[in-house]
Amino acid sequence: MSFHTYRPWAEHLERQARHVRLLGYGQPGVHRANAAHVVVVGAGGLGCPALQVLAASGIGILTLIDDDEVERSNLARQTLYREGDIGRPKVVAAVDALKGLGPETTFQPCQVRLERENAAELFAGADLVVDTTDHWPTRFAVADACRAARIPLVWGSVLGWDALLTVFLPGPENPTLDDLVDREQQLTVEGPNCATAGVFAPLVAELGSAMAGEALRIVTGAGSPLAGTVRVTNGRTGRVREIPLAAADPTDTSSTTTAEPRSTNPAPSIRPDELIVDVRPAAHPDLELAHRYLHLPLETIAQRVAQGEIDDLPLDEPLVVACAQGPRARYASELLTEAGARAVRTLPGGIPALSALVDLETRN
Structure with a gap:
């Protein structure tokens, strides 16, 4: 009709x-x-x-x-x-x-x-x-x-x-x-x-x-x-x-643990009590790190903050936010701070800076 x-x-x-x-x-x-x-x-x-x-x-x-x-x-x-x-x-x-x-x-x-x-x-x-x-x-x-x-x-x-x-x-x-x-x-x-x-x-x-x-x-x-x-x-x-918001790059191998180890990279300065928050899109694989780690995409953080579901966010512990290049981590840090996070900082160098921690996990 x-x-x-x-x-x-x-x-x-x-x-x-x-x-x-x-x-x-x-x-x-x-x-x-x-x-x-x-x-x-x-x-x-x-x-x-x-x-x-x-x-x-x-x-x-x-x-x-x-x-x-x-x-x-x-x-x-x-x-x-x-x-x-x-x-x-x-x-x-x-x-x-x-x-x-x-x-x-x-x-x-x-x-x-x-x-x-x-x-x-x-x-x-x-x-x-x-x-x-x-x-x-x-x-x-x-x-x-x-x-x-x-x-x-x-x-x-x-x-x-x-x-x-x-x-x-x-x-x-x-x-x-x-x-x-x-x-x-x-x-x-x-x-x-x-x-x-x-x-x-x-x-x-x-x-x-x-x-x-x-x-x-x-x-x-x-x-x-x-x-x-x-x-x-x-x-x-x-x-x-x-x-x-970007589509996951299927050719991006920098985020996987199968990449060639780069043992010359120094380990990033991360305190034992800090939680690493990976804010890349959900399609990216999780990292296996020799440190406390959470893959929480920026889009998920934004949605939970928008819907008031902040109880699902790790706001009560020190957070180190990382992404591939930097902008997503900065936005995520702002959102987490707005939601009431106790302590948030972005990781200098982003995900590539975590390669030394991936190496440590590989050698264990």
Whole structure:
């Protein structure tokens, strides 16, 4: 089922007049948006503002995927719905609200739960997918289907006072959702959600709109998407931090214990009571060191701090944070300090400086 109302192109350009005048966007951007097919998974707190912006910006085809119905507890943050919509399917109520915002848009509501088995079919013909869900099996199903079909994915998460935003582009050289979080942990341990932890409504609107902005930048070719970077927003302070995110390098052998020993390297100055925290992405192998060691990816630290799960972090002991080159370690140190760590420092020289400790383990 789809809904479409025809309007002359001149009227469409009048509606998009500010985009037409926008340097770097212009009529070409308006045309590209009108020709684009964007799929939005989830018509909840993030999906509502994302859909509003995309429809008002003249996206040609918007597919809405959600199997839920409107509840009264949704109304404070899911801004497409009203009291009269309670009990209605979200995708149907959303389309009714969106038709006036995007008269040139074709809306395709799909009242279905997206799963691994139907994701590829639901994404057929899409130029881009926006994942606004808060269910990890669904998130991984979306990410895997997009990667297989080489479809760009805009990904966001909001919980409590904190929000995460990034873009996953096709190609083996680009990071994936698995580089951001630990799949096994997310699928086996049920974490908090908005129903249990609450959520700051203005932050939901802010993030949903930002997700629509990423989608528009990609489909119109105007500007650069937030790929390879995770934007972390603190809703309590309004401050934003950007954390680099990279795909694990399959050719990188500097992090393995099978590399040729380099016994000429001096052992780094690490106190016996300090815990070495390796913040490289989860796909990198653990090190076997002659010292206390924990592989805790930067993305995991950021997520736990954002979700208030700081009890899972080693905050009560001295920490030495290391990464391959330095930037990730500095960001991780800031996050751990913010979370209340007793003592944190970064390791000069990073992971390569630990080779002497690897050698010691090899000789034992």
